[in-house]
Amino acid sequence: MGTYARQDIVFIRGEGCWLTAETGERYLDFGSGVAVNALGHAHPQLVAALKAQAEKLWHTSNLYRVEGQETVAEKLTRLTFADKVFFCNSGAEACEGAIKVARRYHYVSGQPERQRIIAFRGAFHGRTLATLAAAGNEKYLEGFGPTAGGFDHVDLGDLKAVEAAIGPETAAIMLEPIQGEGGVRPATTEFLQAIRGLCDKHGLLLVLDEVQTGMGRTGKLFAHEWAGITPDVMAIAKGFGGGFPVGAVLATAEAAKGMTPGTHGSTFGGNPLGMAVASTVIDIISEPAFLEAVRDRTLRLKQGLEGLKDQHVDLIEEVRGAGLLMGLKLKPHVTPPQVVKAANAEKLLLVGAGDNCVRVLPPLIATDQDISDGLLALSRALGRVARETS
Numbered sequence: 001m002g003t004y005a006r007q008d009i010v011f012i013r014g015e016g017c018w019l020t021a022e023t024g025e026r027y028l029d030f031g032s033g034v035a036v037n038a039l040g041h042a043h044p045q046l047v048a049a050l051k052a053q054a055e056k057l058w059h060t061s062n063l064y065r066v067e068g069q070e071t072v073a074e075k076l077t078r079l080t081f082a083d084k085v086f087f088c089n090s091g092a093e094a095c096e097g098a099i100k101v102a103r104r105y106h107y108v109s110g111q112p113e114r115q116r117i118i119a120f121r122g123a124f125h126g127r128t129l130a131t132l133a134a135a136g137n138e139k140y141l142e143g144f145g146p147t148a149g150g151f152d153h154v155d156l157g158d159l160k161a162v163e164a165a166i167g168p169e170t171a172a173i174m175l176e177p178i179q180g181e182g183g184v185r186p187a188t189t190e191f192l193q194a195i196r197g198l199c200d201k202h203g204l205l206l207v208l209d210e211v212q213t214g215m216g217r218t219g220k221l222f223a224h225e226w227a228g229i230t231p232d233v234m235a236i237a238k239g240f241g242g243g244f245p246v247g248a249v250l251a252t253a254e255a256a257k258g259m260t261p262g263t264h265g266s267t268f269g270g271n272p273l274g275m276a277v278a279s280t281v282i283d284i285i286s287e288p289a290f291l292e293a294v295r296d297r298t299l300r301l302k303q304g305l306e307g308l309k310d311q312h313v314d315l316i317e318e319v320r321g322a323g324l325l326m327g328l329k330l331k332p333h334v335t336p337p338q339v340v341k342a343a344n345a346e347k348l349l350l351v352g353a354g355d356n357c358v359r360v361l362p363p364l365i366a367t368d369q370d371i372s373d374g375l376l377a378l379s380r381a382l383g384r385v386a387r388e389t390s
Helices: 045-053 067-079 089-109 129-135 159-165 189-202 223-227 272-285 288-311 336-345 367-390
Strands: 011-015 018-021 026-029 082-086 116-120 151-154 169-176 203-211 235-238 248-250 316-323 325-331 351-353 357-360
Touching: 026 367, 045 272, 067 082, 067 248, 067 272, 082 089, 089 116, 089 169, 089 203, 089 235, 089 248, 116 129, 151 159, 159 189, 159 288, 169 189, 169 357, 189 203, 189 223, 203 325, 272 288, 288 316, 288 325, 325 336, 336 357, 336 367
Parallel strands: 116 151, 116 169, 169 203, 203 235
Antiparallel strands: 011 018, 018 026, 082 248, 235 248, 316 325, 325 357, 351 357
């Protein structure tokens, strides 16, 4: 179906941070499949894990114990706040599951009226009817009939509005530590800590969407760690599978107490192939030395982007983000598609976002040379845009 305005490029091979098109041209991938290819393309350990599992077992369904799920769940619970994990296939499914966990928790706690979730304008939680309603973006909701109820929207960073929105029917507060699709807009440490405090004060669950910010993208395994807080429920996906479709809902034992047999399910969630890959991704990314290297690359990338902002003050308004989830907020007369197109011409892949922003999302394995090459290509692309708009 014509649901994508696809760029006219067909890629046939990838290695590390580079993609090769059918024309033989090589592109530096600073989009990472929209923050998915955390370990780049054709990572040898991921390829080996997938091949080994493919020769043994693909699918049995969740009617039976799945060895890989138990392995990955053990790793996730050891490395995070969580006690329980539900496996699915995507970020939208993970966010949908997290919403269900939050509502079900209050239901089994004897407060079935607590169904409403406070969410934030500019958010993006997926394309299902419930996750679209959670984000509240009218552009994405248009034409799809009645909007799923139960969501109250406030502005990111407006703590007074959050407090005012809390009522007897409020079940949870749901947010991304950094709004990716919404324009690489970070929630401050102070705001995240205050939201955690409000949840504790009012008996609400804190639901974090770390689909884009998780799995090392910000230089820690999960972005909320920078704020020194923990959620009650968390959705993950994207980098979690390194390119294989895998998602998960993580929760404390208390928050997950309503998720009993029959309350939720997934035919393919946690299949052996996905678990083999995800297990390997976790092993690689959770290593302290790997995360330290991400932080080092972050410094180089951020400094380079700030330098480009200084060179192109007529095009770039602000450099945003954290880790290797960076964004260029553009001046009003410049559009993300213009910059993405110009970057394509320089054989550099970028990703547009809301709030007139372009995302810069290198794989976490990007070398210093990759970062330098990307910044040079971006500089040339911005030069193209400057000439076009002058």
